[in-house]
Amino acid sequence: MSAKNSTEVEVSHGRGGAGNIGPDTTQYTDGEIVREGVAGPHGDGAFSTGRGGAANIGSPGMKATRRKDDMAIPEVAIRPSMEDQTFHVGRGGEGNVHKPDPPAGPKHPIGFADKLKNKLFKKKVVEEKPVVTETAV
Known part of the structure; x- marks a missing residue:
């Protein structure tokens, strides 16, 4: 067994x-992201508790109001964008792996001659639809 480096901890x-x-x-x-302001109800409407979800906020008999507290997100909690990189989210498993889209290759233009050949030989041409990608906010 090797000696542990003094900077390494278990x-x-x-x-x-x-x-x-x-x-x-x-x-x-x-x-840690923390809330700043008065905790709990402010006496003017529904408020949020717990980890989130519809069961932790709202009241059918009360109109929603503007929040009286703020989210304080420390600078160290903000991470750089993972766009164009493979990254993992959630609890693990292949379903939580996000891979970047492969680069699109050159598209062969379809000209008049191509359309005529396809019509004569009854070849069905499927037009490619543009790919819409979502980005995390």
Whole structure:
């Protein structure tokens, strides 16, 4: 067994299990997003509690009002864009892997002669639709 580097500490990642415990040299900082302002109801309408979802906000008999608290997002909690990179989200599994779109190759133009050949030989041509990509906000 090798001697541990003094900057490495044993940390646990994930939901538990020995496979998630190991040395890590990453400098972690507290990037917790916190709310600033008065906690709880403000006496003027529905308010949010818990982890989110429809069951944690709203009241059918009360009109929604403007919030009286703010989200404070520390600078260390803001991450750079992962656009054009492979990244993982969620709890794991292949369904949570997001891969960049492959680069589009050159498109062969369809001219009058191509259309005529397709018509004569009854070849069905499927026109490509433009790909719409969504970006995370």
